[in-house]
Amino acid sequence: MVFLDFEQPLEKLYEQLEKIKQVGEEGEVDVEPMIKELENLIRNKRKEIYSNLTGWQKVQLSRHPERPYTLFYIRNMCKKFQELHGDRCFKDDKAIVGGLANLDGQNVVILGHQKGVNTKMRQYRNFGMANPEGYRKALRLMKLAERFNLPIVCLIDTPGAFPGLEAEERGQAEAIARNLFEMAQLKVPVVCVVIGEGASGGAIGIGLGDRVYMLENTWYSVISPESCSSILWRSWDYKEQAAEALKLTADHMYEFGLIDGIIREPLGGAHTAPEEMAKLLKRQIKKALSELMEMSPEDRIDARINKYASMGVFERAIESVDEEDDQGA
Amino acid sequence: MGWFKRLKDGIQTATKYKKEAPDGLWYKCNGCGEASTMKELRENFYKCPKCNYHVRIGSYDYFDLLFDGKYSELFGDLYSKDFLNFSDLKPYTERLEEAYRKTELMDALSVAVGRIRKRSLVIAAMDFSFIGGSMGSVVGEKISLSIDYCLEHQTPLMIISKSGGARMMESAFSLMQMAKTSAKLTLLAKAGIPYFSFLTDPTTGGVTASFAMLGDINFAEPQALIGFAGPRVIKETIKKDLPDGFQTSEFLLEHGFLDFIVDRKDLKETVGDLLYFFN
Numbered sequence: 192m193v194f195l196d197f198e199q200p201l202e203k204l205y206e207q208l209e210k211i212k213q214v215g216e217e218g219e220v221d222v223e224p225m226i227k228e229l230e231n232l233i234r235n236k237r238k239e240i241y242s243n244l245t246g247w248q249k250v251q252l253s254r255h256p257e258r259p260y261t262l263f264y265i266r267n268m269c270k271k272f273q274e275l276h277g278d279r280c281f282k283d284d285k286a287i288v289g290g291l292a293n294l295d296g297q298n299v300v301i302l303g304h305q306k307g308v309n310t311k312m313r314q315y316r317n318f319g320m321a322n323p324e325g326y327r328k329a330l331r332l333m334k335l336a337e338r339f340n341l342p343i344v345c346l347i348d349t350p351g352a353f354p355g356l357e358a359e360e361r362g363q364a365e366a367i368a369r370n371l372f373e374m375a376q377l378k379v380p381v382v383c384v385v386i387g388e389g390a391s392g393g394a395i396g397i398g399l400g401d402r403v404y405m406l407e408n409t410w411y412s413v414i415s416p417e418s419c420s421s422i423l424w425r426s427w428d429y430k431e432q433a434a435e436a437l438k439l440t441a442d443h444m445y446e447f448g449l450i451d452g453i454i455r456e457p458l459g460g461a462h463t464a465p466e467e468m469a470k471l472l473k474r475q476i477k478k479a480l481s482e483l484m485e486m487s488p489e490d491r492i493d494a495r496i497n498k499y500a501s502m503g504v505f506e507r508a509i510e511s512v513d514e515e516d517d518q519g520a
Numbered sequence: 521m522g523w524f525k526r527l528k529d530g531i532q533t534a535t536k537y538k539k540e541a542p543d544g545l546w547y548k549c550n551g552c553g554e555a556s557t558m559k560e561l562r563e564n565f566y567k568c569p570k571c572n573y574h575v576r577i578g579s580y581d582y583f584d585l586l587f588d589g590k591y592s593e594l595f596g597d598l599y600s601k602d603f604l605n606f607s608d609l610k611p612y613t614e615r616l617e618e619a620y621r622k623t624e625l626m627d628a629l630s631v632a633v634g635r636i637r638k639r640s641l642v643i644a645a646m647d648f649s650f651i652g653g654s655m656g657s658v659v660g661e662k663i664s665l666s667i668d669y670c671l672e673h674q675t676p677l678m679i680i681s682k683s684g685g686a687r688m689m690e691s692a693f694s695l696m697q698m699a700k701t702s703a704k705l706t707l708l709a710k711a712g713i714p715y716f717s718f719l720t721d722p723t724t725g726g727v728t729a730s731f732a733m734l735g736d737i738n739f740a741e742p743q744a745l746i747g748f749a750g751p752r753v754i755k756e757t758i759k760k761d762l763p764d765g766f767q768t769s770e771f772l773l774e775h776g777f778l779d780f781i782v783d784r785k786d787l788k789e790t791v792g793d794l795l796y797f798f799n
Contacts, residue, residue, distance in 0.1 A: 352729075352748065352749075353757075354748070354749030354753045354754050354757050355749075355754065355757060355758055356754060356758055356760075356762065356763075356766070358748070358749075359747050359748060359749065359754065359766070359767060360771075360775050361775070362733075362775065362776075362777050363729070363748040363749070364728035364729040364732070364733050364747065364748035365729075365733040365777055367698075367729040367730075367748070368698075368702060368728070368729050368730050368731070368732070368733040368734050369733070369734070371698060371699055371702035371703065371729075371730060372702045372703075372705060372706055372709075372734050375699075375702060375703035375706045376706045376710075391686070391695060391726070392695075392698065392725070392726055392729040392748070395695055395696075395698055395699055396729075398699075399699045399702075399703065411692055411695075412691050412692055412695065413686045413687075413688055413690075413691050413692060413694045413695040413726070414686075414688055418753075419608075419688055422688065423608035423609065423688060424608055424609060425609075429608075432608075433608070436604070436606050436607060436608060436691075437604075437606075437688075437691045437692075438604050438691055438692075439691060439692065443692075444692060447603075447692065447693070449692050449693070449696055495703070496703045496704065496706070496707070499696065499699045499700045499703045499704075500664055500700055500703065500704060502657075502660075502693065502696040502697070502699075502700055503656075503657030503658075503660050503661050503693055503696070503697065503700065504601050504603040504657050504690075504693060505598050505599065505600060505601055505657045505658045505661055506598070506599055506600075506601045507597045507598060507599075508597040508598075508599055508626070509597045
């Protein structure tokens with residue numbers, strides 16, 4: 192088990208638990224009551240820690256090395272899955288995966304950022320940082336879905352689009368912009384879920400949809416707390432403050448009306464009970480899809496564009512005096 | 521907050537105060553380091569007479585350069601709100617106040633409607649001097665309103681980009697402006713109304729990765745920095761020096777992301793021609 196810095200009290204309790212279990216195995220002492228008590232303590236401690244997480248702590252959780260990634264969810268939620276590769280232009284980007292899947296009887300196209308589960312795989316997946324061909328692969332799959340009237344599910348989990356030399360040569364910005372443009376007009380339902388990190392353009396490049404949800408311990412922001420700290424504070428040391436200032440948690444995003452809902456995680460985070468998390472995720476995706484499939488494609492597209500058009504807070508200089516609170520939306 | 525609450529109505533700042541072009545008697549070129557007089561520079565479309573370096577200019581300079589005489593500003597009454605109570609080394613409200621004082625602008629984008637060779641056009645132009653030309657809710661909303669205006673009046677749209685990207689101080693609201701502007705642009709495409717995206721130095725980040733790359737025509741000023749990630753970030757990532765001319769207009773043209781590059785002295789004629797072709 193990997194413990195994050197704010198989970199240290201838990202780590203100590205777990206160590207004690209292990210020791211007691213060992214004693215129980217070795218001798219004839221009845222340790223059952225003590226184990227029960229410790230497990231209770233752990234549960235309560237966890238509740239205490241997790242009921243009051245800061246923005247930065249949620250960022251840490253979203254990056255937990257044991258956190259489930261896109262392919263885990265796909266394989267857990269879908270009976271059948273056929274992965275589809277390549278953007279048909281340049282290459283197959285390993286940082287974005289996707290394909291045809293069956294979600295309890297409903298065929299869908301499901302795709303998402305993919306991070307690696309160990310050091311070797313993390314490099315292979317480029318740490319979930321996609322190049323332009325990743326966004327173009329995603330768009331190719333979405334267009335395929337549209338042609339065959341399949342709903343689309345996008346799982347978002349990226350520290351950002353890859354800032355590399357070749358990425359610029361091949362038009363990283365164009366690839367993301369094109370996806371935003373095309374996703375706005377897709378005739379099929381689009382459900383997006385932030386399952387880990389939602390960093391900036393790299394995230395929203397597959398994140399424009401009829402419904403956008405966030406798992407409880409994830410973040411979504413215009414910039415990562417580290418980069419924000421380095422630019423605005425001119426030092427890497429203010430990431431905690433930046434995480435607070437950016438108001439990047441699921442709770443904030445829902446409160447601001449920028450996402451449509453929060454999917455609760457098992458106590459202690461998605462990684463503590465991945466299968467249960469997959470179940471909760473699937474339930475929400477199915478619910479959203481069944482609602483969206485009731486609508487006509489035209490209504491869906493109108494509603495989708497209107498939703499994004501209403502995002503933003505601003506004021507008006509002239510009319511603002513009397514109706515200040517009504518300004519913006 | 522804000523000094524503009526004291527205004528009675530309309531846009532009070534005279535255009536001449538809003539110019540971003542340098543003042544004083546002499547200008548030392550950022551490109552070649554040579555000095556020229558301000559008069560020479562002005563007469564040369566704010567390009568260095570020695571090396572043709574295009575000096576950064578502001579939205580109102582472009583309006584003056586492009587429109588036949590008079591134009592009317594649109595949506596000039598919108599201004600930013602510090603909805604997140606954002607504060608880094610300085611509170612966002614203070615940054616805004618400073619930007620208002622320094623630039624006499626309402627935000628990083630101004631919109632105007634006017635005519636070029638008798639054909640009407642809406643131009644939305646960004647100002648780098650206003651918090652790095654960053655896109656927050658106001659920039660997104662003004663573009664969105666411009667698109668509505670263009671749809672209603674069947675008028676082509678030109679956006680002049682000049683921006684460091686999304687405005688960090690509005691966090692996810694800024695990010696969502698990428699989706700908002702891109703989604704709204706699909707309505708112009710559906711209605712068959714042309715959208716010209718003109719990229720100037722610099723255009724990076726969330727602005728490039730949304731409306732700036734989505735023009736029916738994408739064109740740029742010479743030697744402008746255009747990219748997604750900033751050069752410093754890329755250099756740190758790949759731990760190598762970047763090749764000469766990386767992320768310039770010429771680089772983007774070569775890699776297929778621009779239709780053409782236009783010298784500022786030919787800009788008006790070129791846009792006039794585009795309006796003619798798409799008439």
